[in-house]
Amino acid sequence: MSSLEIKHLFGLRGVSKHDIRLILDHAKQFREILERPVKKVPSLRGMTVVNLFFENSTRTRTSFELAEKRLSADTVNFASSNSSVKKGETLVDTLRNIEAMKIDIVVVRHKGTGVPKFLADNSNAIIVNAGDGAHEHPTQALLDMLTVEEKLGTLEGKNVTIIGDIRHSRVARSNLWGMTTMGAHVTLCGPSTLVPRNTDLMNHVTWEPDVKKAVANADAIIALRLQKERMDDALLPSMREYRNTFGITQELLDCAKDKVIIMHPGPINRGVELDSDIADGEHSVILDQVTNGVAVRMAVLFLLAGGRNNENA
Amino acid sequence: MKMRSLSDISNVVLKNAMFWNGQKFEPRDEVCLHVLNGIVPRDESFVRGDEFDCKGALVIPALFGLGLDFMEPLRDDVYKYSDGIDAMRKGGFYGGLYESSANPIDDADKLTATANRFKMFNTIVGEFEVKFLGAYSKGFGTDSLAEMMELAEAGVVGFGDGNAAIPHSRFLRLAMEYGKMTGKRFFFQPMDKTLRKSGCVHEGAYSDMLGMKGIPRIAETVAAYTVLETARFLQVPVHFKQVTCGETLELIRSARKKGIDVTCDVGLYHLLLDDSCLETLDSAYHILPPIRSAADRDALWQGIVDGTVDAISVNHTPVLRQDTVVNFEDSVPGALSLEIALPAIWNKLVSKVGEARAIELLSTAPARLASAAPAQNNIVVFAPDRPHVVVESDFAGHVCNSPLMGKTLPSSILATYINSVWTEM
Numbered sequence: 001m002s003s004l005e006i007k008h009l010f011g012l013r014g015v016s017k018h019d020i021r022l023i024l025d026h027a028k029q030f031r032e033i034l035e036r037p038v039k040k041v042p043s044l045r046g047m048t049v050v051n052l053f054f055e056n057s058t059r060t061r062t063s064f065e066l067a068e069k070r071l072s073a074d075t076v077n078f079a080s081s082n083s084s085v086k087k088g089e090t091l092v093d094t095l096r097n098i099e100a101m102k103i104d105i106v107v108v109r110h111k112g113t114g115v116p117k118f119l120a121d122n123s124n125a126i127i128v129n130a131g132d133g134a135h136e137h138p139t140q141a142l143l144d145m146l147t148v149e150e151k152l153g154t155l156e157g158k159n160v161t162i163i164g165d166i167r168h169s170r171v172a173r174s175n176l177w178g179m180t181t182m183g184a185h186v187t188l189c190g191p192s193t194l195v196p197r198n199t200d201l202m203n204h205v206t207w208e209p210d211v212k213k214a215v216a217n218a219d220a221i222i223a224l225r226l227q228k229e230r231m232d233d234a235l236l237p238s239m240r241e242y243r244n245t246f247g248i249t250q251e252l253l254d255c256a257k258d259k260v261i262i263m264h265p266g267p268i269n270r271g272v273e274l275d276s277d278i279a280d281g282e283h284s285v286i287l288d289q290v291t292n293g294v295a296v297r298m299a300v301l302f303l304l305a306g307g308r309n310n311e312n313a
Numbered sequence: 314m315k316m317r318s319l320s321d322i323s324n325v326v327l328k329n330a331m332f333w334n335g336q337k338f339e340p341r342d343e344v345c346l347h348v349l350n351g352i353v354p355r356d357e358s359f360v361r362g363d364e365f366d367c368k369g370a371l372v373i374p375a376l377f378g379l380g381l382d383f384m385e386p387l388r389d390d391v392y393k394y395s396d397g398i399d400a401m402r403k404g405g406f407y408g409g410l411y412e413s414s415a416n417p418i419d420d421a422d423k424l425t426a427t428a429n430r431f432k433m434f435n436t437i438v439g440e441f442e443v444k445f446l447g448a449y450s451k452g453f454g455t456d457s458l459a460e461m462m463e464l465a466e467a468g469v470v471g472f473g474d475g476n477a478a479i480p481h482s483r484f485l486r487l488a489m490e491y492g493k494m495t496g497k498r499f500f501f502q503p504m505d506k507t508l509r510k511s512g513c514v515h516e517g518a519y520s521d522m523l524g525m526k527g528i529p530r531i532a533e534t535v536a537a538y539t540v541l542e543t544a545r546f547l548q549v550p551v552h553f554k555q556v557t558c559g560e561t562l563e564l565i566r567s568a569r570k571k572g573i574d575v576t577c578d579v580g581l582y583h584l585l586l587d588d589s590c591l592e593t594l595d596s597a598y599h600i601l602p603p604i605r606s607a608a609d610r611d612a613l614w615q616g617i618v619d620g621t622v623d624a625i626s627v628n629h630t631p632v633l634r635q636d637t638v639v640n641f642e643d644s645v646p647g648a649l650s651l652e653i654a655l656p657a658i659w660n661k662l663v664s665k666v667g668e669a670r671a672i673e674l675l676s677t678a679p680a681r682l683a684s685a686a687p688a689q690n691n692i693v694v695f696a697p698d699r700p701h702v703v704v705e706s707d708f709a710g711h712v713c714n715s716p717l718m719g720k721t722l723p724s725s726i727l728a729t730y731i732n733s734v735w736t737e738m
Contacts, residue, residue, distance in 0.1 A: 013522075091639050112640040113525050114594030122638075133642065134524030173524055196521035197529075 004303045008127040010116045011136030012178035020145070020182055026299035027146050027292065034070070034295055043302050044073035047104040052094075053130070054080040054110040059266055059290070060130050060140070064107050067297035076103070091115070092122050099123050105301060108132075126304045134168045140265050141174035143296040145182060147289050148220050151261050156183035159217045161208075163246055164224030164273055165194040171265045172224060176205050189214035190224075191246060193235040211246050215256040222263045223248050223273045239272050248274045253283065261285045325735050330367035330694065336669060338371055346730055349690050365728060365737070367694055374672055375691035375731050377442070377680040378409030378651055379578050380554065380628035382476075385416065385430070392631040394430050396710030398441060400629065400651040402736055403709065405693030405729045408442025409627075409651075410683040412500070414475040417448035419459035421467040428468070440732055444683040446473035446500055449488040455480040458491055465495035470684040472499050476554070476601070478506030479536045482543070489549045498550040498576070498682075501540050503561065504602060508532035513642055515557075515603040519591040525642065528603050530558045537561045541568045541575060550574035552682060555626060557583050557602045559612025562621045576682055578626040579613045581650050581658060582716060586610070590716065596637050596644035597716045600628075617674065618665055624678040625662075627654050632714040649715045652707050656724035657717060660697055694728040701725040 004019050012020070033039060049068045053061050061077070068075045078098065089097075091110075098106070106123070108116050109130040116129040131137040148155055160179050166172045166188050176186050186205040188195065199207055208214040215221055230236050243249075248262060262274070262283045270276045279286060325346045331338040383397040401409065411427070418424045424445055431443050447469035451457040461472060472492050479485060479501055489499055509532045514520045516527025537553060541564060544551045556562060556577050568575050582600055587607040590598045598604060616622040630647030637644050650657075655675070662671040676688050701722045705713045728737045 090635055091643070110640070112642040113523055114642075115640045117594055118640045136524075167521070168524070170524060173522075197516065198518040198521045200518040201522040 003306070007304070008116065008120045009138050009300055009304060010120070010127070010129050012138045012141055012174045012181070013136070015138075015178070015181065017181050020142070020178060023142055023296065023299045023303060024146050024149060026303060027142070027295040028150075030070075030298040030302075031146075031150075031292065031295040034291065040070055040072060042072045044068065044071040044305055047305060048074040048076065048102065049105040049107060049301065050076045050078055050098055050103045051130075052078045052098065052106050052108045054108070054115075055131070057109055057130070059293075060109065063290070063293040064128075064130060064139075064297050067294050067301060070294065071298055071301060073105075073301070091118070095119050095123050095125075099125055105305065128300060128304065131170050134170050134173070136174045136177075137170040137265075138174045138178070139293070139297050139300055140171045141178040142300070143289055143293040144171075144175055144222060144263060144265075145178055146292045146296055147263060147285055148179075148184070148261070150288065150292065151285055152219055154183075155179060158184045158219040159187065160184050160220045160222065161187045161189060161214050161218040162222045162224065163189045163211060163214065163248070165226055165230060166190045166224070167194050167196050168227070168230075169224050171222075175222065176202060180204055187214050187218070189246070191236060191242070194230065211252065212255045215252060215260070218256055218260055220261045220263060221248065221256065222265070225265065225267065226269055226273050239269075243272050247272060248278050250275065250278065253278060263289055266290070324363070325730075326364045327372065327694065328364050328366045329369055330372045331369060332372045333374060333668075333672065338668065341372075344372075346735060349692070349730070365694070367727065368696075370694050370696040370727055372692050372694055374676050374688035375405050375407035375693055375729065376655060376675045377677075377683065377685060377688070378406045378629060378654075379624055379626035379679045379682065380580070381409040381411040381443070381651075382414055382628075382630050383411075384631050385413070391633055392710040392712055394433075396631075397629070397651075398431075399709035400649070401441060402729055402731055402734065403707070403726070403738070404651040404653065405655055405695070405726055405731070406627075406651055407688050407691035407731050408444070408680065408683075408685050409629075410444050410446060410470070410679070410685075412446040412473045412475060414453070414477070417451075417453050417459075417475055418445055418464070418469065419448040419451045421460065421463040424464060424467045424469060442680070442685045444470045444685050446471050448473065448475060449492055449499065450480065450484070453477045455484045458488055461492045461495050461497075465497055469497065471497045471552070473554075474501055476502045478504040478509060479540060482539060485539065486543055486547070489543055489547050493547055493549045498552050499540075499544075500552045500554055501536070502554045502602060503533050503536035503540060503556070504528075505532045505536040505539075508535060513599065513601075513603070513646070514591055515588045515605040515609075517588055517606050519588045523591060523594070525591065530560055530605070530609075533557060533602065534560045534564060537564050541565075541573055544568075544575065545571060545573045550576075553577040555580040555583065555602050555628060556613070556616075556622070557605045558609040559615070562612060562616040566621055576623045577621070578624040578679070578682070579616065579622050580626050580628050581654050582628075582648060584610065584613055584617070584625065584661075585657060586716060591641075594641050595716075596639060596641045597648070597714060597718060599641055599644045599646045600648050600716070601646040614665060617662075622674070624682055625658065625674045626679070627651055630714075631710060631712040634712060634714075637714045647714060649708050649712065652709065653703055653715065653717055653722060655693065655695060656701055656722040656726060659695065660723045663697075691731045692729070693726055694730075695724065696727055697724045699725040699727075
């Protein structure tokens, strides 16, 4: 089957191995196209995509916008800071107004869990989740998976360790669903105030409080961005202690495999979750992630749009 | 819905009904509502009237609702006191304990104004047995005490918190210390606001899986313990509204052993649902205090069975449609329940505790907690084995916020006879 089972992309929990495989395989093709002198394909010509961002975003929105333009879609950006939302318009009214402008695909980021599903329930557009609260950020996880496959050949049987603020991380949640579906073993590690307190429904992954043990068998390590607000909220005493306990330093890297790859969803707090020399060092694949982000988002948009003009891809 | 007041009709005669006699249901071929209502028949023609064939349905005492809040004066174009009264009649409630969270009854004038609004509608349809909780602080704040002595004299049956989190410990002590002079009970929804913070769902496996901000059980137990210790110290009677977890029930059991006068209720939806409903991300399940885990729900049922729980509350809270048609975390919490409470819970309740205790939990005990009169001749004609699909038109007013919308309830209300008004559904 060469089409997706899902109609929208809300998250990776419950998404089949078939669908993830299809997205990653298409992303690999788009990755090749991105290396060509002419990087544009006509796959979404005539379609309109709106990037509906209710939260600040630079790289994810840019990545989506670039993916949409590479697919020849018409793109509209809609940020809550300069929209009617500020004037009290409800979410569903905002969507219906945008939809009335004959939009085909909505890429949405919002602070609320489940907003993409809510929008899908209330519109006819194809909805792509670009991050909803601490719930999911599926395209980030897909680009992480693509990067692991690109660098390590496969996800099957690989050990992926995610370190940091797991509790508030939509990236971690999407990765733990997606990567385990694809056969990777995921280990999660972070300060006790920043990991979920109830893991009964996420017991297919390993929770390891000792960071050295967490990285010992890792083939890939994903360091999560630490929000400064966590200190204000008394979840952590200081950036310094966090860096010394959970930061990816050379000392910690010495405990890992020689060929481990280091990933980060960005933007990096250099010297906090990741030391500068590691971020820029030989193990780092962070810029590959950024490139893969465009390819993955092209694949998602292309496949959800129904694979139209497939021959042009 | 067909509604007729006693003055509009000659009479209604119920045929083939199973009447509750105070101990059990017994078959009655024919019961005249006039006679039930204490009106002495003048002659045979007076007794005869429209017949209503109950077809073996149960006739049970009408219910008393703990936790009424019709949200006036927020949007009286959407939901009015009269809608609330309609909801009570539809659901078979002859009365209820009203506590406005939007408009705190913190002085005697406000009590009079609120009571008058009820009376204004009641004059049309008879007198519902509505009792009021006063606020123990001005505006449910933590700076100034409400005029509790005057409120008590004006008729409040107790003092409440408007379902806000409990205040800081010094203010709590002062409020209870002052309010003790009234001899009234304090009604708290035990919630520590710092532990709740911005939580909107039960902190558990589902909230963590979905990345939603949770409210831990200790937000309830810490608050409950603080209240109980203050109640023990001051010898003031307290009531806990909508207990959600077994740990709080354990605190209550322990407190009673120490001689603390503490009563409690559990909410309808907390007995019917568990937090697996969060997977739907449907804002209809946004209820505060939050729907907790299946283990908590089972512990509440255990509390019902062993008698720790005094009553089942309805916590009827209309929410404007535009406040529910949003994503879960941005929606306004609350659920309607008056119209569907009985058919939603009767069968399960009876299977756990039997018919007599079920009636006690839904009618007699809530009325007693609110110092209200018993149901007397107000009745509900109820078919426990006739399923009913919940639809918008089941609800009064221009709202329909219920997690049971579209669901099939195992039972149906066929008719109610409340305050001399016969209503067929």
